[in-house]
Amino acid sequence: MTGRTRRRPWGNYCASRFALMALAALPYAAQADDAATQSLAETAREHAARAAARVWHDARDLGQFALGLIGVGYRYGGDTPVGGLDCSGLVRYVFQQVTGVTLPRTSRELSQVGANVSLDDLQVGDLVFFNTRNYAFSHVGLYLGDNRFIHAPRRGRDVEITTLSREYWQHHFNGARRLVGVLPSLIPAVIPEALATTLTTVGAESAAEESLDEALELPGAP
Numbered sequence: 001m002t003g004r005t006r007r008r009p010w011g012n013y014c015a016s017r018f019a020l021m022a023l024a025a026l027p028y029a030a031q032a033d034d035a036a037t038q039s040l041a042e043t044a045r046e047h048a049a050r051a052a053a054r055v056w057h058d059a060r061d062l063g064q065f066a067l068g069l070i071g072v073g074y075r076y077g078g079d080t081p082v083g084g085l086d087c088s089g090l091v092r093y094v095f096q097q098v099t100g101v102t103l104p105r106t107s108r109e110l111s112q113v114g115a116n117v118s119l120d121d122l123q124v125g126d127l128v129f130f131n132t133r134n135y136a137f138s139h140v141g142l143y144l145g146d147n148r149f150i151h152a153p154r155r156g157r158d159v160e161i162t163t164l165s166r167e168y169w170q171h172h173f174n175g176a177r178r179l180v181g182v183l184p185s186l187i188p189a190v191i192p193e194a195l196a197t198t199l200t201t202v203g204a205e206s207a208a209e210e211s212l213d214e215a216l217e218l219p220g221a222p
Contacts, residue, residue: 058098058099058125058180058181058186059123059124059125059180059181060124060125061098062094062095062098062099062124062125062142062180063124063125063142063143063144063145063150065094065097065098066090066094066142066144066150067144067150067161069081069085069090069093069094069150069159070150070158070159070160070161071158071159072084072085072090072152072158072159073085073158073159074086074152074153074154074155074156074157074158074159075155076155077089079092079093079105080093081093085152085159086152087107087139087140087141087151087152087153088104088105088106088107088109088110088140089105089152090142090150090151090152090159091103091107091110091127091140091141091142092104092105094142095179099180099185099186101183101185101186103179107129107137107138107139107140108136108137108138110127110129110137110140110177111127111129111136111137111140111174111175111177113177113179113183114127114177114178114179114182114183115177115178115182116175116176116177116178117175117176117177117178118176119164119173119176122143122176123143123145123178124143124144124145125142125143125178125179125180126142126143126176126177126178126179127140127141127142127143127176127177127178127179128140128141128142128143128149128164128173128175128176129173129174129175129176129177130169130172130173130174131172131174132172136174137174137175139151139172141162143176144161147163147164147165148161148162148163148164149161149162149163149164
């Protein structure tokens, strides 16, 4: 009909307004996502730094505790300072007292746990292995740093410190293993914290996305 103004459908008008509002909010949502991502990255770095410090602290504790056992007599099969210690008994006792972790009993079994470490990458708290009885991994010691390790040598001797630079130990060296920061029971509880932070952030983002979807879909919903 002439002279009559056509009215826009109310539903289309509302849909347009909500669409414009959603588009206007997109830059702010992107800024919020960037801020959340940056915050998560900073939190992860802080947790990683604390974990590294904790690993180093635990490794040093192993070395310091072991130094207190210098002079303890050797006894084959011995696993306490009172009764005497053999090489694997020494390592096992130190780890039990410092970390609460019970390691395998023999040096051969110890050579199967943890992660392999090269001679050039040794750190305090690593285990060093030697062939002293005509079979591999028949002797073990605890690395102290500066090319030194502590061990219980043999019958008639006491727990002592020696150096890897000695020709005998170089010739009989079998390898090294790292336990601190590698075994699940010796890894600092940093992953659960980071995971919780991630899940919280993801949950907040999902809720925001759902709210935005509802704002866009509601006006045009059948």
